[in-house]
Amino acid sequence: MAMRLQDGSKSLGPKGGRSPLRRHLHGLLTVGLALAGTALYVVSQRSSREGVILSGKEVSRCGKIEPIVPSFKKSVDLILHDAEFKRSSVEKLSKAIQIPTEIWDVNPEPADDPEWYAHFYEFHRFLEQTFPLVHERLTREKVNELGLLYTWEGSEPELKPVLFMAHQDVVPVNKETWDDWEYPPFSGHYDEKSDLVWGRGSNDCKNLLIAELEAIEQLLLDGYQPKRSVILSFGFDEESSGPLGARHLAAFLEDRYGRDGIFSIIDEGFGVLPIDEGLFVASPITAEKGYVDVVVTVNGKGGHSSVPPDHTTIGVASDLITVLEDNPFGPDFELDNPLFSLLTCAAEHSKRLPKDLRKHILRAPKNKASRKMLEKFLSSDVRFRDLIRTTRAVDVFNGGIKANALPEVSTFVVNHRIDIHSSVEETVAADAYFAEKIAKKYGYGFARNGEFSIPETELGYIDVKVAKALEPAPVSPTSGAAWDILAGTIQDVFENGVFAGRDDAELYVSTTLMPANTDTRYYWNLTKNIYRFVASILDASTFETIHSVNESIKASSHLSAIAFIYEYIVNVDENA
Structure with missing residues (x-):
C-alpha cells in the first residue's frame, strides 16, 4: 500500500517516529484514558452486540459484560x-x-x-x-x-x-x-x-x-x-x-x-x-505490534584525513539519518483501529474526556469531518501519535576508527515497531526508499540485502539489510x-x-x-x-x-x- 510522505512524494511503506513508553502512559493517564504504555483498547463485549441508545442517534458500543460465576469457588x-x-x-x-x-x-x-x-x-x-x-x-x-x-x-x-x-x-x-x-x-x-x-x-x-x-x-x-x-x-x-x-x-x-x-x-x-x-x-492484550531492525551500511573509500572527500561515509550516513527522522511514518487511523474503540468507550463512560473530543468520537462512524478531526488530534499530540503509526528510531551508530583516517564504513541500526495494518516488507521498503534517494544524491551505488538497483560507484555504495524481524501478531x-x-x-x-x-x-x-x-x-x-x-x-x-x-x-x-x-x-x- 503506497502512502504519501511528508515531503509530498510516494513511499512503498508507512512512516515512523519515536516516543518514550512512559511519556505515552503519563500523558494518556492525565486525560483520563488510562492507557498502559501505548496501549490501545478495543471494546468487545457479549451483552451489547446490538448496542443500546445513549442519546439521540448515539449507539453504545461499550456495554457491560455478564460475570461468569463458577460453581467451584471455594477459596x-x-x-x-x-x-x-x-x-x-x-x-x-x-x-x-x-x-x-x-x-x-x-x-x-x-x-x-x-x-x-x-x-x-x-x-x-x-x-x-x-x-x-x-x-x-x-x-x-x-x-x-x-x-x-x-x-x-x-x-x-x-x-x-x-x-x-x-x-x-x-x-x-x-x-x-x-x-x-x-x-x-x-x-x-x-x-x-x-x-x-x-x-x-x-x-x-x-x-x-x-x-x-x-x-x-x-x-x-x-x-x-x-x-x-x-x-x-x-x-x-x-x-x-x-x-x-x-x-x-x-x-x-x-x-x-x-x-x-x-x-x-x-x-x-x-x-x-x-x-x-x-x-x-480491564484490558487484556489481544495483539502486538511488529518489529524490525534495519542495518544501513555506507561503504566508501579510505585514505588520509588530510585529503578528505566532500562527504565522508559518516557524513552521508548522518544525512540519511536526518532524512529518516524528518520523514516519520504517517498516521494510519481507520475506524477499525483498536484505538477508536477505546475512544468510544471513554466517550461513553468517562467524565474527564473533553466534550468536543467526545462529540467527534461518537460522530466519527457517520461523519467524515469528525473522523478527520480525530486523526488530526491523535497525530499532532506526542502522547498519541505513535499509537496510530509505525515508529522508527535510530539506536546504534558505528563509523571510523582513527582521527586521521577516513572512515571506510559507517553503519547504523534503525529499530521499528510496526503498526498492525503494516508489515515488515512495507516498513523496510520505506527505509530503502530514502536510502536510495541519498545514494543518488551523493553518487553512491545502492543495494538492498546485497542486490544492487544502482551499481557500486567509485565512491562506494549504501546497503540496506534486515537484521531481525517479526510481523505484527495475529x-x-x-x-x-x-x-x-x-x-x-x-x-x-x-x-x-x-x-x-x-x-x-x-x-x-x-x-x-x-x-x-x-x-x-x-x-x-x-x-x-x-x-x-x-x-x-x-x-x-x-x-x-x-x-x-x-x-x-x-x-x-x-x-x-x-x-x-x-x-x-x-x-x-x-x-x-
Whole structure:
C-alpha cells in the first residue's frame, strides 16, 4: 500500500517516529484514558452486540459484560480478603524477588555455562520448597536446561489444555542507581502502609509467575481436579527476546500438542486500569505490534584525513539519518483501529474526556469531518501519535576508527515497531526508499540485502539489510468461548470480589494492543486465543517504575491476579 510522505512524494511503506513508553502512559493517564504504555483498547463485549441508545442517534458500543460465576469457588474470598493468606502470599513474592535472576542482551546456552545461570537454579529450588503440592501433583519438565514446564493432567485428556505463561528473568539493575531505590532492588521489601512490595521483578513478572503457582497450589489444597489439562510454561530470557527459553518451550509444546493444540494462552500484559473515580477498564492484550531492525551500511573509500572527500561515509550516513527522522511514518487511523474503540468507550463512560473530543468520537462512524478531526488530534499530540503509526528510531551508530583516517564504513541500526495494518516488507521498503534517494544524491551505488538497483560507484555504495524481524501478531478473537470465558471471569473477580460492597465501582472489559512483544511471539501456532493480561489494578506509578528505579506492585493487586487464575481454570472447565 503506497502512502504519501511528508515531503509530498510516494513511499512503498508507512512512516515512523519515536516516543518514550512512559511519556505515552503519563500523558494518556492525565486525560483520563488510562492507557498502559501505548496501549490501545478495543471494546468487545457479549451483552451489547446490538448496542443500546445513549442519546439521540448515539449507539453504545461499550456495554457491560455478564460475570461468569463458577460453581467451584471455594477459596476466592480467602484469596482476596483473608489477612493470613495475604501475609503468606506477600512473603512468597518477596522471597522470589530476593533471587536476582537478571538476564542480559547476550547470554550463553545454559548447558555451556551453568555458572552464568546460578541464580536461576537457586530460583528453581525456591519454587520446589514454596509450592510442595505443585511439585508433588504436577509433572515438571525442564526444556533447554532452565525452561520450566508444569503439566496438571486433566480428567478428560481429549480436551485442549489451557496454558499459562510467565518468565523467570528480570532486567538487570544498574549498579549506579541502587542508591536511588527507596528500598534495595532485591530486598522484596513490603511496606504495609503503602501496601507495596518493592523490587526488581515485582511487576515484571515474578508477580504473575508466583500468582499462577499459588492459584494452582490453592486449587490442589481445595481438592480440585481439572477436566482440561493445565500447563505452566516459564521462560528464562524474555527480556532478551526469548531465543533460549520461550522459543524452545514453544517448539516443545507444538511437537507434543500440534498446531492449534491449546485452548487458550494467558501471559503477562496489562491489567485493570482506573479511568475515573470508581470507573475501571480491564484490558487484556489481544495483539502486538511488529518489529524490525534495519542495518544501513555506507561503504566508501579510505585514505588520509588530510585529503578528505566532500562527504565522508559518516557524513552521508548522518544525512540519511536526518532524512529518516524528518520523514516519520504517517498516521494510519481507520475506524477499525483498536484505538477508536477505546475512544468510544471513554466517550461513553468517562467524565474527564473533553466534550468536543467526545462529540467527534461518537460522530466519527457517520461523519467524515469528525473522523478527520480525530486523526488530526491523535497525530499532532506526542502522547498519541505513535499509537496510530509505525515508529522508527535510530539506536546504534558505528563509523571510523582513527582521527586521521577516513572512515571506510559507517553503519547504523534503525529499530521499528510496526503498526498492525503494516508489515515488515512495507516498513523496510520505506527505509530503502530514502536510502536510495541519498545514494543518488551523493553518487553512491545502492543495494538492498546485497542486490544492487544502482551499481557500486567509485565512491562506494549504501546497503540496506534486515537484521531481525517479526510481523505484527495475529489479533486474538474477541468473540467465542475463549473470549467470553476470559471476559466473564474478569467481570466476576472484580465486580463480585475485589469491588464487593462498593456501590461506586464500575468495570468494563476491553482489549489492548501491545507496542512491544512478549514471549507469546513464539506461541502463535499453538492457539489463536492468546490473551496477555495480569488481573491487577494498575496506576501511573506502577508504569513509571517498570524496568526502572523503585519497581513495585500493590499486594492487593497481586491477590486479585491469584483469584483470577483460580477462577479462570474452573470457568474454562465449566463453560468451554
